Amino acid sequence: MSSEENVLARSVTTLFGVGPERARQLDRLGILTVQDLLLHRPNRHEDRRNFAPIAELKLKEAALTCGKIVAAGVKKWKFGTRSVFTMVLDDGTARLHCRWFNAAYMEDYFKVGEEVVVFGKLRSLKPRTIDHPENEVIDAMDRSVHLNRIVPIYPLTEGLPQRWLRSLIWRTLEAHGGAFTDLHPDITLPGQTLTRVDAIRLLHFPNAPEDAERARRRLAFDEFVDLQYAMQLRRKKLEANARALPASGDNHLIKPFLGKLPFKLSDSQTSVLREIRKDMGGPVPMRRLLQGDVGTGKTVVAACTALMALESNSNVILMAPTEILAEQHFQSFQRWLDPLKISVELLTSSHKPAAGAGRQSTLFIGTHALIEQTFSVDRLGLVIIDEQHKFGVAQREQLVRKGNYPHLLVMTATPIPRTLGLTLYGDLDISTIEKPPVTRGQIKTFLRTGESREKVWKFVRSEMARGRQAYVIYSRLEEEDTVAGLKAVTKEFDELQKGFAPYRVGLMHGRLKSQEKQMTMQAFYANRVQVLLATSIVEVGLDVPNATVMVIENADQFGLAQLHQLRGRIGRGSEQSYCILLAGAKTAEAKARLKIMEQTTDGFAVAEADLRIRGPGEFLGTDQSGRPALKFGDLIEDRPLVEHARALVKQTLNK
Numbered sequence: 001m002s003s004e005e006n007v008l009a010r011s012v013t014t015l016f017g018v019g020p021e022r023a024r025q026l027d028r029l030g031i032l033t034v035q036d037l038l039l040h041r042p043n044r045h046e047d048r049r050n051f052a053p054i055a056e057l058k059l060k061e062a063a064l065t066c067g068k069i070v071a072a073g074v075k076k077w078k079f080g081t082r083s084v085f086t087m088v089l090d091d092g093t094a095r096l097h098c099r100w101f102n103a104a105y106m107e108d109y110f111k112v113g114e115e116v117v118v119f120g121k122l123r124s125l126k127p128r129t130i131d132h133p134e135n136e137v138i139d140a141m142d143r144s145v146h147l148n149r150i151v152p153i154y155p156l157t158e159g160l161p162q163r164w165l166r167s168l169i170w171r172t173l174e175a176h177g178g179a180f181t182d183l184h185p186d187i188t189l190p191g192q193t194l195t196r197v198d199a200i201r202l203l204h205f206p207n208a209p210e211d212a213e214r215a216r217r218r219l220a221f222d223e224f225v226d227l228q229y230a231m232q233l234r235r236k237k238l239e240a241n242a243r244a245l246p247a248s249g250d251n252h253l254i255k256p257f258l259g260k261l262p263f264k265l266s267d268s269q270t271s272v273l274r275e276i277r278k279d280m281g282g283p284v285p286m287r288r289l290l291q292g293d294v295g296t297g298k299t300v301v302a303a304c305t306a307l308m309a310l311e312s313n314s315n316v317i318l319m320a321p322t323e324i325l326a327e328q329h330f331q332s333f334q335r336w337l338d339p340l341k342i343s344v345e346l347l348t349s350s351h352k353p354a355a356g357a358g359r360q361s362t363l364f365i366g367t368h369a370l371i372e373q374t375f376s377v378d379r380l381g382l383v384i385i386d387e388q389h390k391f392g393v394a395q396r397e398q399l400v401r402k403g404n405y406p407h408l409l410v411m412t413a414t415p416i417p418r419t420l421g422l423t424l425y426g427d428l429d430i431s432t433i434e435k436p437p438v439t440r441g442q443i444k445t446f447l448r449t450g451e452s453r454e455k456v457w458k459f460v461r462s463e464m465a466r467g468r469q470a471y472v473i474y475s476r477l478e479e480e481d482t483v484a485g486l487k488a489v490t491k492e493f494d495e496l497q498k499g500f501a502p503y504r505v506g507l508m509h510g511r512l513k514s515q516e517k518q519m520t521m522q523a524f525y526a527n528r529v530q531v532l533l534a535t536s537i538v539e540v541g542l543d544v545p546n547a548t549v550m551v552i553e554n555a556d557q558f559g560l561a562q563l564h565q566l567r568g569r570i571g572r573g574s575e576q577s578y579c580i581l582l583a584g585a586k587t588a589e590a591k592a593r594l595k596i597m598e599q600t601t602d603g604f605a606v607a608e609a610d611l612r613i614r615g616p617g618e619f620l621g622t623d624q625s626g627r628p629a630l631k632f633g634d635l636i637e638d639r640p641l642v643e644h645a646r647a648l649v650k651q652t653l654n655k
Contacts, residue, residue, distance in 0.1 A: 314381020
């Protein structure tokens with residue numbers, strides 16, 4: 001490492017003006033080194049080349065203005081329960097009143113005669129007033145940094161002034177900005193002219209408004225190239241070092257299995273199985289992601305894949321995120337595979353496999369208990385992970401290490417937007433089951449307010465009178481868990497029991513013991529319980545074809561992907577099904593979000609909308625991705641950059 005590069009690795013405490021207290025504040029922002037400081041991305045930029053004159057400020061329009069403090073003081077109400085600090089600015093055209101309620105300490109921050117920049121919306125004209133504006137005192141010595149240019153506005157932490165941080169970054173850029181080098185000089189975007197050094201300078205202090213976005217894209221491309229290198233090198237390493245177990249089978253189990261199914265596989269399922277069989281018989285262990293919307297038949301594809309490995313005298317592991325789903329898989333696979341004389345074993349916190357399991361070809365189904373060191377399996381040929389988004393990458397690796405490079409199939413019913421697929425699952429081949437079986441009933445979704453609740457319950461009763469069943473979903477468990485207006489599942493149980501009598505209501509939530517959950521689910525499967533009152537614990541895996549109605553209380557408390565998963569519990573038979581979203585959504589964004597559910601049952605459309613609304617961190621969870629957080633890349637807007645990075649890295653590695 002050169003001395004120039006060494007500069008970037010130095011602690012920020014080596015910089016002039018950064019004492020222990022400032023270092024602690026920077027630490028809270030994740031800034032420990034000089035490099036961290038210079039890569040601290042601004043939230044936005046303010047064009048301070050032309051301030052709006054105070055006299056020309058318009059009502060309820062955000063604007064940037066500047067003036068000198070001509071008066072400042074705190075007014076307190078009787079008994080001192082409320083206060084307001086007011087600062088009056090004058091720029092020669094008019095005066096502006098800036099107010100902060102219950103913030104008397106602000107009086108210590110400003111002095112009459114100082115020049116202050118403020119940004120905010122005018123709330124009244126007589127007098128001109130802005131409440132709680134963003135503000136910054138301008139020091140005469142630093143005018144060249146803070147005025148008459150486009151300036152960065154950074155994320156801050158308590159006690160850290162915007163002006164101080166901007167000055168520090170300005171000085172550090174001048175002294176050490178040149179230490180940055182291009183990370184991948186052999187990989188460049190067509191038409192790319194910015195060096196990494198230029199991009200970092202323009203990121204902070206652009207010459208024109210569009211420069212900041214050009215700089216961000218340049219730095220984002222570096223991040224995407226880093227990600228692609230990590231994933232593609234990992235795949236290359238697997239291909240170079242691992243020899244796959246031959247596990248494509250000979251059809252002696254799959255043929256009788258398919259022959260006894262009460263339906264025929266769809267063209268999409270058949271196509272995916274061809275891809276999987278090719279992988280399972282290839283020289284490199286399969287690493288494949290199977291995605292399909294709720295109800296598209298991934299479980300049957302998983303069963304066929306397991307049978308390929310079992311035909312090849314290998315053992316198979318299938319891991320599910322919850323005991324409920326693991327137990328349902330166990331019952332389904334046992335029903336399917338018992339006639340084929342295949343051993344199926346369940347392993348959860350409350351179930352242990354039979355002694356001697358795995359001596360013959362066995363399918364082990366379980367939860368996180370499969371990862372425990374106490375569980376081992378010989379001749380592991382295939383690992384299947386259901387609802388992959390519920391697990392972390394590290395857990396996936398732990399399970400694979402139970403064998404000697406077994407084949408891996410991960411499945412998800414949360415359709416993955418293409419950009420996320422290229423970045424988060426770039427080391428996996430992706431198969432997609434496009435459409436659900438034609439025998440599945442359609443689902444109609446309706447958005448209703450709480451005032452319609454009685455009509456909704458009347459409709460649910462009418463469906464039960466036809467012999468159908470229903471789910472009622474709540475976002476909270478108990479009354480003390482709720483905030484005002486949110487329904488709680490245990491509180492509502494007694495009321496719904498009375499309201500739906502003589503029909504029976506069952507209760508399902510995460511705090512029930514395993515045996516209680518199992519008994520409730522068996523009663524619901526057998527239609528001894530007509531209404532299942534539950535939390536989101538039922539969002540994955542449950543398959544009750546007779547359930548045709550789902551009512552989701554406080555639907556605005558759920559993400560779109562979760563709502564879509566929940567909705568997937570109905571429409572699993574041939575009957576028309578109905579999902580009713582009860583919500584008192586108050587914001588335009590919340591209403592628009594729920595409208596998407598009303599307008600489409602396409603999981604990919606829902607996933608794209610969810611990604612845009614909540615962002616990738618919320619969509620998948622930062623712990624699930626196993627990837628570093630992106631500082632500059634935008635997984636919503638930067639799909640072309642991701643695709644360029646992927647193609648160019650692949651081309652470079654192939655050389």
